[in-house]
Amino acid sequence: MALAINIRADNDSAGEIERLWDQVAVFEVEPSMRALGYRPHFTFAIYDSPAVDEKAAWDVMLAAIAGQTQLRIEFKRIRWFEGSPPVLWAEPTVNETLTRIHGAVSAAIDPAHCRPHYRPGAWTPHCTLGTSVADERRDDAIAFARAFDRSIEVLFDVVDCVTFPPVRIIAERRLPS
Numbered sequence: 001m002a003l004a005i006n007i008r009a010d011n012d013s014a015g016e017i018e019r020l021w022d023q024v025a026v027f028e029v030e031p032s033m034r035a036l037g038y039r040p041h042f043t044f045a046i047y048d049s050p051a052v053d054e055k056a057a058w059d060v061m062l063a064a065i066a067g068q069t070q071l072r073i074e075f076k077r078i079r080w081f082e083g084s085p086p087v088l089w090a091e092p093t094v095n096e097t098l099t100r101i102h103g104a105v106s107a108a109i110d111p112a113h114c115r116p117h118y119r120p121g122a123w124t125p126h127c128t129l130g131t132s133v134a135d136e137r138r139d140d141a142i143a144f145a146r147a148f149d150r151s152i153e154v155l156f157d158v159v160d161c162v163t164f165p166p167v168r169i170i171a172e173r174r175l176p177s
Contacts, residue, residue: 001049001163002115003170005061005105007071007098007156008041010174016152017090017127020078024088024130027141032131038167040127040154042098043118044105049163051113058161058171064104070157070175071097078129078145085133088145089126090152098125127154 009017017040018033025031044064047057075090092098102123111119133141160172 002046002165003049003052003054003057003161003163004043004046005057005159005161006041006043007065007101007159007175008039009154009156010039010158011155013153013155014040016154017075017129020090020129020152023144024133024141027088027134027137027144028130028132029085029134030132033128036164036167038162042092042125042127042156044102044123045109045118046115047109047113048115052109054161054163054170057109060105060108061159061161062173063108064101065159065173065175068097068101068159068175070155070177071095072153072155073098073127074151074153075127076151078148079126080142080145081124081126085131085135086138086141087131088129088133088141090129092125092127095125 021033073095074093076093077091079089079091081087106120116122158172158174161170163170
């Protein structure tokens with residue numbers, strides 16, 4: 001069981017990312033994102049149990065977002081992480097708030113407890129679109145990513161602490177508008 005702290009879009013604007021999930025799903029072995037039963041999100045840290053206690057993680061998240069309002073994020077590109085399978089994701093335009101929150105979390109909980117891709121220097125802010133691209137559809141998925149030529153905006157309005165799999169919300173807070 002793993003523990004993650006996130007900011008998610010829990011409003012109608014999330015439909016923009018969810019439509020991209022559906023478009024990316026055609027390249028996947030099985031649709032990965034809708035299967036989570038969880039809204040579009042950014043993950044700041046993932047810890048494998050029992051490295052970090054749920055209450056400690058939630059307290060750190062609350063401190064990291066003190067005074068934070070809802071966050072409107074613009075996406076203009078789809079990118080991918082290499083691997084088998086590649087992971088497609090929406091790239092946010094430069095956003096200092098995401099970086100600040102990640103930095104505050106990393107400063108409060110020893111990054112050695114965090115999964116390597118979420119540690120300082122390795123973390124890339126991303127909103128995942130698909131995690132199970134089929135090997136035979138890899139080139140089509142990357143072509144889709146490269147062809148993306150529009151801009152979407154999504155309002156991220158809830159922070160939370162979850163365990164997974166399956167995703168179970170332990171604590172959440174709606175950010176003020």
